Amino acid sequence: MTNTSTQERAAGAIMGAFIGDALALGPHWYYDLAELRRDYGEWITTYTDPKPGRYHSGRKAGQLSQAGIILTLTLQSLVEHCGYDEADFCRRMDEELFPFLDGTPMSGPGGYTSQSIRHAWRCRVEQKLPWGKTGGHADTTEAIERTLALAVRYAFQPAELATLVARNTRLTQSDDTVISMTVAYAAVLGMLIRGHALDKTLSGKLMELVKSGKLPFHAVTFADLQPPRPGDPDPPRAGRFASPDALLTPSYMAEAAADADICIEPAWKVSIVYGMPCAIYHQLPAAYYLAARFRNDFESAVLHAVNGGGQNQARAILTGALVGAQVGFSGIPKRFLDGLEDQDKLKSLATALASQVNGGTDTNN
Template sequence: MGEKMERIAGAILGALIGDALATGCHWYYDIPTMRRVCGAWVSDYRRPAPGHYHDGLEAGECSQSGLLLVLLMESLLARSGYEEEDFTRRLDEEFFPQLDGSPRQGPGGYTSQSIREAWRKRVVEGRPWGQCAGYADTTEGVERVIPLVALLHGDLAKMAEAVLAHVALTQKDVTVLAMSLAYASVLALLLRGETFDSRISHRLMAAVQSGALPFHTVTGGDLAALPVDERPLRPGEMPSPDALLTPGNIAAAARDPAVVIEPAWKASLVYGMPCAIYHQLPAVYYLTARFPGDYEGALLHAVNGGGQNLSRAMLTGALMGAQVGLSGIPERFLRGLREGERYLDMARRLAMLA
C-alpha cells in the first residue's frame, strides 16, 4: 500500500476505531462512575453496560456517527465523487425510515440532536433538503465528512466547498460550520504529509490568503496585519479565521513544558466534557499534539476522559491515523472492529479514487 493509501486508510479506520472503542463507555460525566463500571483504564472494545447508552451493541460495533460516516463513504464510492443528491437519497430511503424522532433509538442505539432535527423537518414536516438544518452545536457534521476530506484533500478549495455544503445539510450555525471546516482543513494537511505542530495555523492562514480556504481575514499567513483596506465578506465566506488559529495555539501549548495537563486524559476537564464542538476540538488538537506518532496513546486518553468521549476519540483517531497510517494502528484495534474488513476495503477503494 502506498503512502497516500496508508494515510487515507489510517484516517478512516482511525476514526471508526475511535468511535467503536468509545461506544462501550460513552457519556459518563462522572469519572469515578465510569471507572467503576468500565474499569480503571479502557484499553479495548467493550459492550455498553445494560441500561446505558448504546445498550444492545456488541463490543467493536460502531455508533450512529460511524454508520453515517460509512453511509457517506458508500455514496462517494458508488458515484465516484460527492453528489449531494445521492447521499440525501440514501438518508431518505435507507436511514430515516429506521428513526422515530426519539434520542435513544435508531441505528447505533442513539440518534443525535442534529439528526433528529433533520429527520423531523424532512419526514414529519416534508421540507426539501436545504431547509432541514438546525442549530445543534455538536460534531455530527464534521465526523461525517472525514471520507469526503480523504477524497478531496488534494484541492483545498473543492474540499472546503463540499465540506461546508455537506455539514450544512444538518447544521447551519456559522460557528459550527467554521470550526468544522477548520478541522477538515487540518485533516487535509495531515493527509498531505504535513506535521501537526505550532506552525499548522500559519499554513492554514496562508491557504486563506491564496484563496483556497473561504475565511475572511485581514491578516497574512504569518498572522501579521495586511496593508490593505478591509474588504466585504464574499458569499459563502466564514466571517472569522479564528477557528484556524486554535490548532496551532494548542499544539504549542502541548509541547510547552510549562503547560501541564497530567495525565493527558484530563484534557477533557480542561477543555470541557460536553458535546459542543467548541469543547471537543480543543481537546482533540491537544491529544493529537501531545502524542506524536502514538495512535494508541492519543486514542486511549481521548476515550478515558469521559463525557462525550466518542466524538473526542473519533476525531482524534482520524487526525492520528492520517499521520501514522494504517500500519501505525495496533492490530488488535483493526481485528476487533466489527465489519472492519469491509471498512478497510472501502477505505482502500476511496484512496484509489482520491
C-alpha cells in the same frame, strides 16, 4: 510525521475514525468519572459492551454507533460515485437511515440518534421539507464525524474540500460558527493527509490558503497575524466565514502539547481542561491537543480520548482520524482492527476511498 504514503494516511484516517467510534461505544457519555471507573475499571484498553440502560444499550463491543454508520453511508456514496454526489448522499439518508428512526434520542441504528439527525428526520419525514431546509442549531461535531471522509477525498483540493464540507454540514447544522469550525477541522485533516505535521507551523500554512482564496475565511492580517497596512481595503466578505480563528486553534494546541511548562497529566484530563460536553468548541481543542501530543502513537491518543469521559465518542473519532492520518494505516495496532466488527468491509471502503485521493507529493499550497 512518519514516512507514509498518501494512501496510507488516507486509509489510516478513516479507520482511525471508525476505531475511535467503536472504542467509546460502551463508556460513552459518563460525566461522573468515578462512575466510569466503577463500570469499566481504571483504564479502558479495548472495545466494551454498553451497560444496560445506558447509551447504545444492546450494542456489542466492536460495533459502531450511529455516527460510524452514517460515516459508512458517506464512504459508500463517495466510493461508488468517485466523489461527492449530494443527491446520492441525501437519498441514502432518506432510504437507509431515516426509515429506522422515530425522532427520539434512544432509538435508531447504533442505539442513539443525535440532535442534528433527529432535527433533519423531523424536517424530512414529518414536515416533508426538501433537503437544504433541514439544518438545525446543534452546536456539535456531528457533521465532522461524516464529512471527515470528504476531507480525506479532497485533501489535495482545499477549495473544493471547503465548499463540499460546508454544503454537507448545512444539511443538518445551520449555525455559521459550527460550519466554519467543521470546515477548519476538515482543512486540518486534509493537510495531514498531504503529509504536513500537526505542529506550530500548520496554522500558518492554512492561513496561506486563506490568502490565496482557497479557504473561505475572512482575514485582514498579514503573516504572523501582523496588522494590515494603512489604506489597505477590507477584503470582500461575501461567501467567507467571518473569522479565521478556527484555523489558528490547531497550532496553539500543538504548541501546548510540546511546551514542557504546560502540564496536562495524565493526558486524558484534557477533557477536563477543555470540557467534557458535546459542543464543538469543547471537542476540537482536546482532539487537536491529543493528536499533536501523540502524533506517532495511535493507541495512546485514542485511549486518552476515550478515558476522559463525557462526549468521549466524538473526541475519539476526531482524534482517531487525525492520528490515523499521521501514523498511516500500518501504524494502527492490529488488535484495534481485529476487534472491529465488519473490519473487512470497513477496510475495503477506506482503501477504496484512499485510492481516489488525487495527489501524492504535496505542493504546500
